[in-house]
Amino acid sequence: MKRYGKILTDIAMLALFLYLMSYHPGMGLRLHAILGIILFALFILHHFLNARWYAVLFKGQYRFRRMIMTVSDSLLLFAMLSMMVSSFMISGLAFPISFLPVAFYWRDIHVMSTAWGFMLMAFHLGIHAHSFLSKIEAKMGETIFGYVIYLLELLVLGVGIYGFLQSGLWNDMRRIPQSLPPLPDALFYAQYMGIIGGMCVAVHGLLGVVQKIKKFDKK
Numbered sequence: 374m375k376r377y378g379k380i381l382t383d384i385a386m387l388a389l390f391l392y393l394m395s396y397h398p399g400m401g402l403r404l405h406a407i408l409g410i411i412l413f414a415l416f417i418l419h420h421f422l423n424a425r426w427y428a429v430l431f432k433g434q435y436r437f438r439r440m441i442m443t444v445s446d447s448l449l450l451f452a453m454l455s456m457m458v459s460s461f462m463i464s465g466l467a468f469p470i471s472f473l474p475v476a477f478y479w480r481d482i483h484v485m486s487t488a489w490g491f492m493l494m495a496f497h498l499g500i501h502a503h504s505f506l507s508k509i510e511a512k513m514g515e516t517i518f519g520y521v522i523y524l525l526e527l528l529v530l531g532v533g534i535y536g537f538l539q540s541g542l543w544n545d546m547r548r549i550p551q552s553l554p555p556l557p558d559a560l561f562y563a564q565y566m567g568i569i570g571g572m573c574v575a576v577h578g579l580l581g582v583v584q585k586i587k588k589f590d591k592k
Contacts, residue, residue, distance in 0.1 A: 379422050386415045387494075391565055394491060397555035406464065413457050420450075437583050442500050449493040455486035481548050488545035495569045499576025506577045526574045533571010536564040 389412045396405050420426075426446070435443070462479040506526070513519035537543065544551050556564065 379419075382415055382419050382422060386412065386419060389415065390491065390494065391562060394487060394565065395555075395558065395561050406460070409456075409460055413453075416453055438500065438503075438580060442497075445493055445496050445500070449490060449497060452486050452490035452493055456483060456490055459483035459486060481550070484545050485548040488542045491565075491568075492542065492546065492572070495572035496576055498569060499573040500580070502573040503577045503580045506573075507581070526577070529567070529570040530574040530578075531571075532567040533569070533574065536567040536571065540564055540568065542568070 389408060393405060393408055393412060430443070433439075459479045459482040463477075463483060510519060510522060513522055541551050541553050555561075
């Protein structure tokens with residue numbers, strides 16, 4: 374039951390995160406703020422359901438996969454906390470009852486931390502997708518279906534790279550102001566899901582290369 378709770382929480386977080394990232398004038402800033410509060414509540418729930426991560430943080434050996442997962446998860450936690458603090462600091466834009474004066478540089482920090490949070494979340498998903506993709510590749514082996522899988526992975530990687538370059542996320546990650554016209558909803562979600570897919574394939578490839586290097590060193 375707890376496992377299904379984790380899955381449902383993660384799906385809800387991803388869906389809500391993408392919806393909030395699609396924000397553009399006219400969607401309702403107050404609704405955006407309320408949904409952001411719900412997202413942070415889900416984020417807290419996610420950490421509560423995965424409390425074992427904290428319990429074993431300083432136990433056991435740190436091999437490559439665990440090391441990059443711990444570092445990326447720590448950076449993701451920092452990005453999400455930055456999103457939370459920055460959204461609180463600009464809450465006066467959405468709620469007239471807010472007692473905080475609005476400093477617009479917090480908006481830039483909010484945009485930057487959101488971009489980093491999205492990319493780190495995609496990296497996190499890539500680490501978890503590695504085992505699944507490895508099983509599929511091992512099952513297909515050196516068959517025509519195996520080569521099809523590799524070609525599909527290359528296609529997804531290309532789509533992800535293209536989507537990343539077109540999205541302007543790289544500029545947001547560097548806190549460079551930009552004014553891109555909003556994409557139609559279907560195109561936005563396709564582009565950002567493509568970025569997630571591309572990141573998953575890239576992380577899968579990275580972990581696969583490291584595993585092969587380790588096997589080679591043992592020979």
